[in-house]
Amino acid sequence: MRWPRRPRYLAWLESGVSALLFLCAFVTVLTTIGIVAVLGVQTVGFFRIARIGITDFLFGVVLKPDARPPLFGVVPIFWGTMIVAIGSSMIALPIGLLSAIYLSEYAPRKARAILKPTLELLAGVPTIVYGYFALMLVTPVLRALLEPLGLRVETFNALSACVVVGVMIIPLVSSLSEDVLSSVPRGLREAAYGLGATKFEVSTRVVLPAGLSGVLASFILAISRAVGETMAVVLAAGMRPQITLNPLTSIETMTTYIVQVIGGEASYGTAKYLSLFAVGLSLFAVTLVLNIISGLILRHFREAYQ
Amino acid sequence: MSAGVPGSTEARYHPDRVARRWLGPIFGAACLAATCTGVVALAVLLGSVITAALKGPPHGPWYAVGSHLRELVALCRKLATELQATEPELAGFRVGLVGSLWLLGLVAMVGIPVGIGAGVFLEEYAPPGRFRRIIQTNIANLAGVPSIVYGILGLAVFVRAFGWKGIALGPTLISGVLTLSLLILPIIVITTQEALRAVPRSLRQAALALGASRWQMIRDHVVPAALPGILTGAILGLSRAIGETAPLIMVGAAGSILQVPRGPRDLYTALPVEIYNYAKQPDPRFQTVAAGGILILLAILLSMNAVAIVIRNRFRRYD
Incomplete structure (x- = not known):
């Protein structure tokens, strides 16, 4: 008996489909090329039209795009971004790490089955909701707490932005760290218990050091998220570019500046309009570096244990 | 191993230290509290949004869940049908x-x-x-x-x-x-x-x-x-x-x-x-x-x- 040959069109279909799927995958590469090209080309245009040097942009401490002559120093908004990133990490990193330890080491299975999805739900809340939360609840609460002490809290302030962005990135830290901590081999834990260690000692001196690189990677990823966060910061921290250490005043971050420029009346092709691309490129560069570092650390961890 | 030599493992071996007993539970409680922070934050967030939404029309006491729910549904329905406007009463989505x-x-x-x-x-x-x-x-x-x-x-x-x-x-x-x-x-x-x-x-x-x-x-x-x-x-x-x-x-x-x-x-x-x-x-x-x-x-x-x-x-x- 002879098998029938495959029909000719099947071969065409095969190569057609694989070409089509390749194109789909290539879209992702095109996206990266597009981002880099758009930001690069328009940033060069910005430097040509605004007639400023790169050092004036990177190290200028005054950002006044509407002044005459306009001043485009990126330092104030970079400062604001750092304030939000550091402030929110101070909230999110300890809480996220402790949650991860609880979920991976302490929690009974049933509690974990409820707590983990709840934390993931927190990650699914849109950022605009966090912004509203800051404006409606966090700032009034801060006012009620701090105004009696004689501190003036502005309607838009950096502290409430830090609080909400911190809450927002808790699930990122906790879920990634928890993955890493649970994948630390059982044998390590059992050896430590066998030597008479308590649960606390196992968690902090065996599991945590073993998963440290993964935990660090999750920290850096969370900071990168805080750097790129837009809407919560727009609504919480306001739009005043200034270099200050007082968290109760309004600041401006890089993302907020971009929103401010696009929301204002800057017309297409002016220096102010093009400056959003230069700021966008700086933002992209910062988050990309953070993500790459985080990826490298995570790969190092995977090589060690998985 | 000679006993009591400074720097040796034995000098650091204190299985009966009191701290070992109470540090563990405290740490566990801290971890649990941290986990709950996220959950509490979610609850507060939802609660504050709902109370803010209820602020418009006159409302009953907080435990009147049924009437609140009706109010919320009515509000959402109204907002879903109204066009955007400059007047808060007429505003919608x-x-x-x-x-x-x-x-x-x-x-x-x-x-x-x-x-x-x-x-x-x-x-x-x-x-x-x-x-x-x-x-x-x-x-x-x-x-x-x-x-x-x-x-x-x-x-x-x-x-x-x-x-x-x-x-x-x-x-x-x-x-x-x-x-x-x-x-x-x-x-x-x-x-x-x-x-x-x-x-x-x-x-x-x-x-x-x-x-x-x-x-x-x-x-x-x-x-x-x-x-x-x-x-x-x-x-x-x-x-x-x-x-x-x-x-x-x-x-x-x-x-x-x-x-x-x-x-x-x-x-x-x-x-x-x-x-x-x-x-x-x-x-x-x-x-x-x-x-x-x-x-x-x-x-x-x-x-x-x-x-x-x-x-x-x-x-x-x-x-």
């Missing part, structure tokens, strides 16, 4: 809601097939090696790019087309759809790949042994087996797309649009963008409107997430 539903449908038609296709290519076709590793790293990095950067990309490429007026799409629905599709692409690709990776090798080998071609194997066996995982990823991607505000502001989903979009080339606005516009108004009565809008948005998102969870739990075969 109809244009934004329709715009968001358009975005949802079109992103599902544009972004998700491309994402699934890319995932299938990377998992089933791409030869392992440098090329695949480059694309993979690229996707991992794209997943970490802030959403506003996608907005800038969409602004320059789709809305303005680098200044060529002829092919520029303008601030229309289709620009928003393309931007959001690119934004959720990494999520879809990564979840598709994970779902495909969970399909056992034996299934593929069986199909190939029976004479199926590669595409027949993928179409008839691998993708159906991985479908629950793929669909979960697609829904999660869509719920991300519907909650995004910043990229839509960049590509021109302006607030001041009073006409419901009827096609992909129409001007539009989206629900989160309208919420933003109301929330930044100084008049506190608009805060009630914004809270109502957030409730509508969260209701949409929660129902999408619920569908995803049901699919994941009911239909997952390989894991």
Whole structure:
């Protein structure tokens, strides 16, 4: 008996489909090329039209795009971004790490089955909701707490932005760290218990050091998220570019500046309009570096244990 | 080992130290408290939005749950039908809601097939090696790019087309759809790949042994087996797309649009963008409107997430 040959069109279909799927995958590469090209080309245009040097942009401490002559120093908004990133990490990193330890080491299975999805739900809340939360609840609460002490809290302030962005990135830290901590081999834990260690000692001196690189990677990823966060910061921290250490005043971050420029009346092709691309490129560069570092650390961890 | 020599292991060996007994429970309690912070934050967030939404009409005591629910539903219904207005009493989200539903449908038609296709290519076709590793790293990095950067990309490429007026799409629905599709692409690709990776090798080998071609194997066996995982990823991607505000502001989903979009080339606005516009108004009565809008948005998102969870739990075969 002879098998029938495959029909000719099947071969065409095969190569057609694989070409089509390749194109789909290539879209992702095109996206990266597009981002880099758009930001690069328009940033060069910005430097040509605004007639400023790169050092004036990177190290200028005054950002006044509407002044005459306009001043485009990126330092104030970079400062604001750092304030939000550091402030929110101070909230999110300890809480996220402790949650991860609880979920991976302490929690009974049933509690974990409820707590983990709840934390993931927190990650699914849109950022605009966090912004509203800051404006409606966090700032009034801060006012009620701090105004009696004689501190003036502005309607838009950096502290409430830090609080909400911190809450927002808790699930990122906790879920990634928890993955890493649970994948630390059982044998390590059992050896430590066998030597008479308590649960606390196992968690902090065996599991945590073993998963440290993964935990660090999750920290850096969370900071990168805080750097790129837009809407919560727009609504919480306001739009005043200034270099200050007082968290109760309004600041401006890089993302907020971009929103401010696009929301204002800057017309297409002016220096102010093009400056959003230069700021966008700086933002992209910062988050990309953070993500790459985080990826490298995570790969190092995977090589060690998985 | 000589006893008591400083620096030796024995000098540091104190099995009966009191601290060992109380440090553990304290640490455990701290960890539990930290975990609860997240849960409490979620509860406070939802509670504050609901109370803010209830602030408008006269209301009963807090335990009158039934009447509150009726009030909330009535408020959401009113907000969903009213057009956007400058008066808080007349303000609503109809244009934004329709715009968001358009975005949802079109992103599902544009972004998700491309994402699934890319995932299938990377998992089933791409030869392992440098090329695949480059694309993979690229996707991992794209997943970490802030959403506003996608907005800038969409602004320059789709809305303005680098200044060529002829092919520029303008601030229309289709620009928003393309931007959001690119934004959720990494999520879809990564979840598709994970779902495909969970399909056992034996299934593929069986199909190939029976004479199926590669595409027949993928179409008839691998993708159906991985479908629950793929669909979960697609829904999660869509719920991300519907909650995004910043990229839509960049590509021109302006607030001041009073006409419901009827096609992909129409001007539009989206629900989160309208919420933003109301929330930044100084008049506190608009805060009630914004809270109502957030409730509508969260209701949409929660129902999408619920569908995803049901699919994941009911239909997952390989894991």
